[in-house]
Amino acid sequence: MSKITRRIFLFTGAAVGAGLALGVGYLSTVDTDGLSPGEGHDGAAKLNAWVEIRPDGKVRIAVPRAEMGQGVYTGIATLIAEELEIALDPATVIVEHPDELLPVYTNFVGALNKRPEDISGPIDWVMKKVYASVPFILTGGSSSIVDGYHSMRVAGATARTMLVEAAAARLGVAPDSCKAENGRVLHAESGRSLSYAEVVQDAAKRTPPSSPKLKAQSEFKLIGTDAVKRVDIPDKTRGAAKFGIDVDLPGMLIATVVQSPVFGGKVKSVDSSAAMALPGVKKVVDLGSAVGVIGETYYHARKAADALKIEWDEGAGAELSSAGISAEYLKSIETGQPYVARNDGDVDAALKNGQAIEAIYETPLLAHACMEPMNTTALWKDGKFEIWSPNQSPTVVRWGALKANDQAKDVAIHTTIMGGGFGRRADSDMIVQAAQLAVAMPDVPVKLVWSREEDTQHDAYRPSATMRARAVLGSDGKPAAIDFRNATQSAFLSFSKRNMPFEMGGDKDPANLEGAVEMPYEVANVRVATSTIETPVPLGFWRSVGNSNTGFFVESFIDELAASAKADPMDYRRELLKHEPRRLAVLDMLKEKSGWATKLDGAGRGRGVSLHTSFRSHVGEVAEVTVGSDGTLKVDRVVAVVDCGQTVNPNTVKAQVEGAVIFALSALMYGEITLEKGRVTQSNFDTYDMVRIAQAPKIEVYIVPSTELPGGIGEPGTPPLFAAVTNAIFAATGKRVRKLPLSGQGYMFA
Amino acid sequence: MTKFAVNGKDFETNDPGDMPLLWALRDRLKMHGTKYGCGIGACGACTVIIDGQAVRSCQVPIANLEGKSITTIEGLAPAETPTAVQAAWVAEQVPQCGYCQSGMIMAVTALLARSPNPTDTEIDEAITNICRCGTYPRIRLAIHRAAGMSASAAPVAPATTEAGHE
Numbered sequence: 001m002s003k004i005t006r007r008i009f010l011f012t013g014a015a016v017g018a019g020l021a022l023g024v025g026y027l028s029t030v031d032t033d034g035l036s037p038g039e040g041h042d043g044a045a046k047l048n049a050w051v052e053i054r055p056d057g058k059v060r061i062a063v064p065r066a067e068m069g070q071g072v073y074t075g076i077a078t079l080i081a082e083e084l085e086i087a088l089d090p091a092t093v094i095v096e097h098p099d100e101l102l103p104v105y106t107n108f109v110g111a112l113n114k115r116p117e118d119i120s121g122p123i124d125w126v127m128k129k130v131y132a133s134v135p136f137i138l139t140g141g142s143s144s145i146v147d148g149y150h151s152m153r154v155a156g157a158t159a160r161t162m163l164v165e166a167a168a169a170r171l172g173v174a175p176d177s178c179k180a181e182n183g184r185v186l187h188a189e190s191g192r193s194l195s196y197a198e199v200v201q202d203a204a205k206r207t208p209p210s211s212p213k214l215k216a217q218s219e220f221k222l223i224g225t226d227a228v229k230r231v232d233i234p235d236k237t238r239g240a241a242k243f244g245i246d247v248d249l250p251g252m253l254i255a256t257v258v259q260s261p262v263f264g265g266k267v268k269s270v271d272s273s274a275a276m277a278l279p280g281v282k283k284v285v286d287l288g289s290a291v292g293v294i295g296e297t298y299y300h301a302r303k304a305a306d307a308l309k310i311e312w313d314e315g316a317g318a319e320l321s322s323a324g325i326s327a328e329y330l331k332s333i334e335t336g337q338p339y340v341a342r343n344d345g346d347v348d349a350a351l352k353n354g355q356a357i358e359a360i361y362e363t364p365l366l367a368h369a370c371m372e373p374m375n376t377t378a379l380w381k382d383g384k385f386e387i388w389s390p391n392q393s394p395t396v397v398r399w400g401a402l403k404a405n406d407q408a409k410d411v412a413i414h415t416t417i418m419g420g421g422f423g424r425r426a427d428s429d430m431i432v433q434a435a436q437l438a439v440a441m442p443d444v445p446v447k448l449v450w451s452r453e454e455d456t457q458h459d460a461y462r463p464s465a466t467m468r469a470r471a472v473l474g475s476d477g478k479p480a481a482i483d484f485r486n487a488t489q490s491a492f493l494s495f496s497k498r499n500m501p502f503e504m505g506g507d508k509d510p511a512n513l514e515g516a517v518e519m520p521y522e523v524a525n526v527r528v529a530t531s532t533i534e535t536p537v538p539l540g541f542w543r544s545v546g547n548s549n550t551g552f553f554v555e556s557f558i559d560e561l562a563a564s565a566k567a568d569p570m571d572y573r574r575e576l577l578k579h580e581p582r583r584l585a586v587l588d589m590l591k592e593k594s595g596w597a598t599k600l601d602g603a604g605r606g607r608g609v610s611l612h613t614s615f616r617s618h619v620g621e622v623a624e625v626t627v628g629s630d631g632t633l634k635v636d637r638v639v640a641v642v643d644c645g646q647t648v649n650p651n652t653v654k655a656q657v658e659g660a661v662i663f664a665l666s667a668l669m670y671g672e673i674t675l676e677k678g679r680v681t682q683s684n685f686d687t688y689d690m691v692r693i694a695q696a697p698k699i700e701v702y703i704v705p706s707t708e709l710p711g712g713i714g715e716p717g718t719p720p721l722f723a724a725v726t727n728a729i730f731a732a733t734g735k736r737v738r739k740l741p742l743s744g745q746g747y748m749f750a
Numbered sequence: 751m752t753k754f755a756v757n758g759k760d761f762e763t764n765d766p767g768d769m770p771l772l773w774a775l776r777d778r779l780k781m782h783g784t785k786y787g788c789g790i791g792a793c794g795a796c797t798v799i800i801d802g803q804a805v806r807s808c809q810v811p812i813a814n815l816e817g818k819s820i821t822t823i824e825g826l827a828p829a830e831t832p833t834a835v836q837a838a839w840v841a842e843q844v845p846q847c848g849y850c851q852s853g854m855i856m857a858v859t860a861l862l863a864r865s866p867n868p869t870d871t872e873i874d875e876a877i878t879n880i881c882r883c884g885t886y887p888r889i890r891l892a893i894h895r896a897a898g899m900s901a902s903a904a905p906v907a908p909a910t911t912e913a914g915h916e
Contacts, residue, residue, distance in 0.1 A: 067847075068847055069845075069846030069847030069848065069883045070846070071846070229840070229843060230843055230845075232845075232848065233839070233840055233843060233844075233845050233848075234829070234840055235848075236845040236848030236851050237832065237836040237839040237840060237844075237845065237851060237855060238783070238823065238824070238826070238827075238829060238832070238836065239781075239782070239783020239784065239822065239823030239824050239852045240783065240824075240829075241848050242782070243782075243785075243849060245782075245785070245786065246782035248780055248782070254777060279766070296777075297765075297769075297773050297776075297777035297778065298773050298776070298777055298786070299765075299766075299769045299770065299773040299777065369882060370847075370849075370882060371785070371787055371793070371795060371847065371849040371850050371880065371881070371882045371883075372785070372787075372847070372849045373786065373787070417847075417848075418847060419785070419847050419848070419849025419850075420847045420849060420882050420883065421847075422882075449786070451789060452787065452788040452789055452790070651843055655843065655846060655885075655888070656846075658884055658885075658887055658888070659846055659883045659884035659885065660884070661884065662881075662883075662884025662886060663882065663883075663884050665884075666882075684788055684789075684790050684792060685787075685788050685790070685792040685793050685880060686790060686792050690880045690882065691884075691886075692874075692877075692878050692879070692880065692886070693873060693874055693877050693878075693879075693886040693889060693890060694874035694875075694878075696884070696886035696887060696890075698887070699887050
């Protein structure tokens with residue numbers, strides 16, 4: 001580990017310390033611009049770290065963010081294409097994740113948790129250079145467009161300027177008498193033109209301009225329009241898109257694993273005689289907390305895995321149960337010492353000034369259940385790793401591979417597209433295993449494929465949480481005090497222990513309370529506090545992370561307060577958001593588009609509203625439900641209004657919100673990972689069910705027109721859905737749902 | 751020895767008869783368009799068409815396939831002439847991650863072959879595949895669009911024996 005540790009410096013204090021250790025001289029050499037031209041791939045000329053043009057005219061756009069369905073290949077390419085003046089046509093543009101882990105590919109927004117526009121001053125400079133020297137490459141936190149909005153347009157404009165200058169020189173005219181259009185440089189006066197391919201070799205020898213002029217928003221031809229179709233869709237309708245699980249290499253073998261059914265358990269003994277006697281089985285490998293089987297095909301590996309006789313040393317994890325964790329949360333709320341993240345006014349005093357309203361909300365552990373089960377292909381050859389992986393962070397992949405052998409001379413990483421990510425593929429558990437298997441089978445590529453059962457029972461789960469909310473209302477019915485007291489487990493602590501060279505998180509983990517701390521309603525006395533317990537349950541980042549819990553808690557409770565005040569829940573929120581113009585505008589549009597003022601026809605019908613801000617975007621949702629007298633629930637319609645600032649691809653914004661609504665709805669209706677004797681009760685889609693087309697509501701998404709800087713969009717549609725539906729159930733039935741999922745609360749789904 | 755045809759090409763195998771078709775396609779024929787999602791027939795990612803029926807290939811042992819003709823996503827159409835379903839999928843910008851979409855497209859192709867203009871209720875009953883990205887609203891739109899297109903032009907289902915095999 002020491003070798004890895006030396007390479008990695010993360011998070012403010014450590015980063016600044018590491019920066020001082022490395023020295024300003026060294027840090028100055030770390031390239032955080034990426035604008036130098038050079039030689040590209042496959043004979044292409046490279047104009048900068050993102051743009052290459054091949055002799056045949058095809059433009060290669062390197063997108064160092066992982067495509068997991070969120071449309072990032074298209075989104076980043078759109079930013080570049082806008083300034084580069086090319087059409088984003090899959091026939092002429094190749095968009096791919098680069099293999100090189102260049103410092104400039106660092107996700108600076110993810111690393112510094114600041115907009116690029118706000119990154120300034122000497123400390124930020126040091127941190128930016130330190131993260132780049134790792135480099136810290138991550139797709140998550142709905143940050144790709146926020147991070148790239150400026151720098152990717154600069155990359156496009158820089159490349160275009162060099163192409164124009166090169167063409168002008170060739171034509172013997174002044175560069176500013178030429179203009180770029182659709183992959184060509186035109187000289188209108190003489191009617192002559194040159195294609196980018198014709199001049200790119202010259203262009204790649206030029207010095208990049210220091211600050212190319214970017215288009216004004218009003219000049220955008222692609223950004224914010226429906227002109228661009230997703231570049232990855234045609235292949236995805238033909239079975240031609242290559243996911244990680246589709247990697248195929250000469251001589252490749254296929255492996256699967258059986259992991260300790262109890263978290264933290266170890267292999268005590270393994271009898272592989274029956275497994276090895278089966279046809280097509282190559283090797284059984286003890287991986288410490290799992291046993292791997294390598295065979296000719298997944299079928300052979302699976303049969304052999306089923307024939308293994310494994311004894312486990314289960315350890316302390318065998319005592320865990322969901323009921324026990326819930327009890328610990330409650331105890332921790334009543335008697336624990338919380339970390340107070342926000343403390344406005346005097347909450348304790350204010351709570352004594354009236355009849356306290358109190359509610360306790362509970363959420364379960366959730367699995368990601370990506371459609372593509374966890375997998376990784378690894379090759380160990382000549383003391384080096386080569387990894388093919390659907391992953392959200394090549395940086396974490398690299399650390400994972402080095403855990404299998406920290407003497408490795410190199411780790412080459414090919415990042416494939418992903419069959420869903422949702423945060424799960426930021427983890428390296430499957431990377432470590434694949435690398436271990438590769439070391440056991442040198443010179444042979446080994447593709448590790450988990451079964452769906454392993455995927456469900458060994459996820460990096462969304463932490464469960466319990467929130468006690470208390471409030472008193474003033475004589476005007478508005479809240480005079482709100483006290484949020486949360487108990488949960490720290491996702492960052494669990495994640496960092498598994499995946500990073502040092503620990504972080506715990507009580508102060510921002511993921512515990514994000515979305516509650518920033519609760520936007522105007523209330524004089526507010527306290528937001530949490531405590532955490534620690535268990536061996538592996539935890540991670542699930543679409544919208546802590547917001548998936550806090551969105552439900554805050555928006556359920558504010559609805560309860562509106563009901564106590566006998567106020568309309570939409571107008572109650574609007575009244576408390578008078579000082580928040582963007583949020584208020586979202587609610588105003590939502591009120592209109594949802595037809596909030598109209599009456600719903602039919603028995604058992606209700607409408608609920610919810611508003612949540614996350615990842616720099618505001619999303620309001622109204623759900624319409626029908627609840628039968630037998631508890632049958634149908635979510636009929638969801639109307640969403642989004643303010644994510646300047647959009648890049650509006651149709652993708654809509655798709656992401658539609659998808660987030662369905663994703664949250666599956667969790668709301670069915671999603672629950674439970675533990676008994678340390679084992680996950682659920683195993684496959686028959687026990688961890690999902691919304692299908694029949695249960696999917698009609699979804700309408702409206703975008704607030706905006707020229708503000710972009711916010712994220714992959715995640716922000718998720719948090720508001722939970723309370724929008726449960727508040728609608730209240731409107732329909734007068735019953736509050738305070739514990740999720742609905743399937744555990746007597747609701748059934750048609 | 752089991753013999754069957756995939757996208758019009760004959761295929762012989764000596765693999766054990768209980769090997770699911772899914773793994774014969776993916777790990778023997780290296781046709782990766784058909785996806786593994788659950789292995790228990792619950793998600794539909796591995797859907798192929800056998801004798802006009804949408805079938806979850808993880809539940810079909812190859813021993814049952816003697817003499818059968820199988821169509822996979824790769825056998826629907828050449829890239830330049832997509833089927834109505836594929837064209838509708840592009841027009842409605844359906845896929846996100848895309849992993850479930852091969853299975854969705856095969857299930858919808860079989861549905862439209864037997865019911866060229868399905869009602870929403872028919873769609874709900876026939877299309878039970880899982881999409882974790884939540885593309886269901888667009889899938890519904892695309893099915894109706896494909897139904898409209900196929901009424902006028904491109905064939906919905908390919909002729910299994912003549913379709914291209916990549």
